[in-house]
Each structure stands twice: as structure tokens, then as C-alpha cells.
Amino acid sequence: MEATVATWVALSLVFVSMIVRWAWSVLDWVWLKPKKLERCLREQGLKGNSYRLFYGDMKENSIMLNQAKSKPMNLSNSHEIAPRFIPSVEQTVKTYGKNSFVWIGPIPRVIIMNPEDVKDVFTKLDDFQRKKSNPILMSVVSGLLSYDGEKWAKHRRIINPAFHLEKLKQMLPAFHISCDEMIKKWESLASKEGSSCVLDVWPSLQYLTADVISRTAFGSSYEEGRKIFELLKEQGVYTIKIMKSVYIPGWRFLPTKMNQRIKEINKEIKGLLKGIINKREKAIMAGEATKNDLLGELLESKFKDIQEYGKNNKNIGMVWTMVLLGQNQNWQDRARQEVLQVFGSNKPNFDGLAHLKVVTMILLEVLRLYPAVVLMVRATHKKTQLGRFSLPAGVEIGLPTLLIHRDKEWWGDDANEFKPERFSEGVSKATKSQLSFFPFGGGPRICIGQNFAMTEAKLAIALILQHFTFELSPSYAHAPSAPMIRPQYGAPIILQKH
Numbered sequence: 001m002e003a004t005v006a007t008w009v010a011l012s013l014v015f016v017s018m019i020v021r022w023a024w025s026v027l028d029w030v031w032l033k034p035k036k037l038e039r040c041l042r043e044q045g046l047k048g049n050s051y052r053l054f055y056g057d058m059k060e061n062s063i064m065l066n067q068a069k070s071k072p073m074n075l076s077n078s079h080e081i082a083p084r085f086i087p088s089v090e091q092t093v094k095t096y097g098k099n100s101f102v103w104i105g106p107i108p109r110v111i112i113m114n115p116e117d118v119k120d121v122f123t124k125l126d127d128f129q130r131k132k133s134n135p136i137l138m139s140v141v142s143g144l145l146s147y148d149g150e151k152w153a154k155h156r157r158i159i160n161p162a163f164h165l166e167k168l169k170q171m172l173p174a175f176h177i178s179c180d181e182m183i184k185k186w187e188s189l190a191s192k193e194g195s196s197c198v199l200d201v202w203p204s205l206q207y208l209t210a211d212v213i214s215r216t217a218f219g220s221s222y223e224e225g226r227k228i229f230e231l232l233k234e235q236g237v238y239t240i241k242i243m244k245s246v247y248i249p250g251w252r253f254l255p256t257k258m259n260q261r262i263k264e265i266n267k268e269i270k271g272l273l274k275g276i277i278n279k280r281e282k283a284i285m286a287g288e289a290t291k292n293d294l295l296g297e298l299l300e301s302k303f304k305d306i307q308e309y310g311k312n313n314k315n316i317g318m319v320w321t322m323v324l325l326g327q328n329q330n331w332q333d334r335a336r337q338e339v340l341q342v343f344g345s346n347k348p349n350f351d352g353l354a355h356l357k358v359v360t361m362i363l364l365e366v367l368r369l370y371p372a373v374v375l376m377v378r379a380t381h382k383k384t385q386l387g388r389f390s391l392p393a394g395v396e397i398g399l400p401t402l403l404i405h406r407d408k409e410w411w412g413d414d415a416n417e418f419k420p421e422r423f424s425e426g427v428s429k430a431t432k433s434q435l436s437f438f439p440f441g442g443g444p445r446i447c448i449g450q451n452f453a454m455t456e457a458k459l460a461i462a463l464i465l466q467h468f469t470f471e472l473s474p475s476y477a478h479a480p481s482a483p484m485i486r487p488q489y490g491a492p493i494i495l496q497k498h
Helices: 001-045 058-071 087-097 116-124 136-143 149-163 164-190 202-245 257-285 294-309 316-328 329-343 357-369 450-467
Strands: 100-104 107-111 196-200 376-379 384-386 390-392 395-398 468-472 492-497
Touching: 001 107, 001 202, 001 316, 058 087, 058 100, 087 107, 116 384, 116 395, 116 468, 149 395, 164 196, 164 492, 196 202, 202 257, 202 316, 202 450, 202 492, 316 329, 316 357, 316 450, 316 492, 329 357, 329 450, 329 468, 357 450, 450 468
Parallel strands: 107 395
Antiparallel strands: 100 107, 196 492, 376 395, 384 390, 468 492
């Protein structure tokens, strides 16, 4: 009897101990640690809202996002869209200055806007790593973007050869097929209406991007590639939802509808990719030449990497380009004159695309005002020095692309205006600091697909300018929205066939 009582007492003590430890860890997570980090940041002169239990600034941010999304902007020559994407960051910088921080739930995110500090964040990969705090998000976006250290270096080494300019040159015919199909559809629609029509170009340009990726990445597996793209598109919607929510440990294990769908999508994508890759690997092993599509280049590169290191070694804004050129006819005319001067009525070729200076200036200015990524995030895993700040472990770093690309200190008083001439002498002379322009990121982890994206965009814009003049429809409502930066109400354009 006494032994039984003693056993129950022991088990009760263990249970109470577990409850106390769990309660303490929760208290530390939602209150003690955030307040400790807040004191550390404030002691160094960083400013921000006081920490609010659990949610931080996220409730306020959600309210501001919904308010911004509820109505379109006034379309003028100003493109101040930060309040529609990162309202809490934009408001915090306005209120507290550039040396400030916001709260992502119980985690403080220090806003970095000084170009020299931005450079350090991009180049010191061990100190400033990809954010990995949300396992659900990591399961959605796993891949080169989410890797660090040797795993990232190995995947980058495998992928790099596939994006060399000579390889892109071989992919140009696939680019042409996709672009030509879109142009023919637009011409057919314009012909039915006489010679002009009103068309929402956003769905067409979305499809074009999917089409180009499918053809260049999967070659003969074109239909399979399109299926993967559609799944990735759905996955992107869940990514945005996850990024807007506070991460709760263990939540990913609950059988919620979203969690189950994320698992289904990942399984289906992996299954489709595995089938395509296995088929192509067998062909390569049998001695067949690799195809000039991206998958072929990646597989060829992979086999070279295995031989060298050993098997066990551990839509770039085309829619906004059309919107801005539809609004700024003078720049549309200049770009068209350049395209006709370089190509005439002939099909644009790879070498000629490199000579499109005006088109390049326009695309760079579009990327400045409407970058694909509005905010880049890194995390500190140890005490880290950044400029004059000593950042404790557990703090996030936020690089607000939208704000830095519009910072009047670096870009001048016309920073919110569409002025492609600022890039007339290249990126280095467009701003007082080259690290105030990073639409593709920077440092060793700069986007590996930037040349691919620029080639696609130049070709598409050149072909559109060859075949059409266009202007914004009176029904157009300017409302850039998430995910990414897309037109919330579409992009109706009046197309006039040449």
C-alpha cells in the first residue's frame, strides 16, 4: 500500500514538474524573452512600439492591410505603395525613424535601411541566415531559397551552370514560342473588334510566365510542368497566410484544413517531379544527349557535380511595365523606336536584346518601384554586430525593399516617381549607393534566375511593342496587392494593333 502511494506521489510530482516547465517555457516565449530583447534594443537607441502580449504589431498591421486593400489608390505619377504591403514597417519608420523595430508576434524585427548595413546582411551569410522559425512555412518553401551553409552551397553549385548566358541563349526559342502564342491571341482579339480592344492583360502575362517556365524547365514534359506550376501557385497563397500569422509551436501537427492541403500539395509536386526526373535520368544514363531545357541542364550539372565532389559530399513585373508605359506614352514611344531600330519587324534575337538600353532602363525602374519581394528577412542565431548595433540572438532583420527603393536620401526627392532616366548610366550611377537597389537580393545569394527573368521580360516587351500601341483603360483601378505585387482589380489595357 505504502509503495503504491509513494508511486502515485512520485508520478504526481513528475507531472507537476512537467506542467511547471511547460508553463515557464510558454511564459518565457510570450513575455520574458520578448521584454528582455526589447530592453537590449532600446538601450542601443533603437525605437519601436512597446511589446504587446503574443501579437506584437501584427493585429494593427492586419487592420491597416485590410483598410488599404478596401479601396484602390489614386493613379498619379507617385507610386508610394508601401502602406499596402508593409504598413506596420512603413508607419514605424515614419514615427520612430530608420533605426527602429517592429514586433512579429513575440519576435522583434529590426529594420535595416542603411546601405552599408544591407551589404553586411547580404554578405555575412553565417551571421544573417534565412528565417527558419516556422516549420509550416519551411515545408512550403523548402529549396535553394531556404537552405544555408554547405547545403545551400552544394545546390547553388549544381544550379549555377544552367543559368549561364550561353544556356539562356539556347532557351530563347522556347521563350519565343510562349510569347508568340500570347501576341497572336491578342491580335486575334483586336481584329475581332476592328483593330483595337480592351483586354485585362494580367491573366495573359500570368499564363505567359507559367508557359515560359514550363517549356524551359520541362521541355517535352510541358503539360506536367504546367500542373506543377498550378500547384505552386496554390502553395503561394498558403505561404502568404502563414507569413501573416503568429507562429505557434506544434500548430503544424494539427490536422487543420490548411495543414492537410499543404501536405497534399507537397506530396503531389514531389511525385510529379520525381517521375519527370527519373525518366530523364534514365535517358542520360542510357547515353542520350541532354535537352536544352532547364531540367536537362540541371541534370547534366548534377552528374558533373557528383563526379567532381562525390555522391555523398555533404514575372519580373511585366504587368507593371505595361501599366506604367500605358500611363507614360512618351516612354512607350521611346522604347518602341528603340525596338524597331534594333530589330525592325524581325524576330528579336538574343544578341539584340542586350542592346535595348531604353527597355532595360524601363525594366529597372519598374523593378525599383514594384519589386517582386517587398521585404527580405534574416535571423540572428548568436550575438551579432551590425554597424553600430550589437544584436542579440533571436532577433530578426528586416530589409524593406519597398522603402529602401524609395528612400529620398539615396534616390532624391522624386523617389516615388516613374523616371527611367535615372538608370541611363546603369545601376551604379542611378543612386548615391548601389546597395539601395536590390530587386534580386544581393551578395553570394543574389537571385540565380535574374538573367532568365530579364531575358524573358525584354523579349516579351519587345514583341508587344512591335505589334501594339497601348494605353490604360478608363476602367483601370490602381491597386497593387499581395501575394507578390499583383493588380487587385486586373490590368485592363486598350490595345491598338499596328
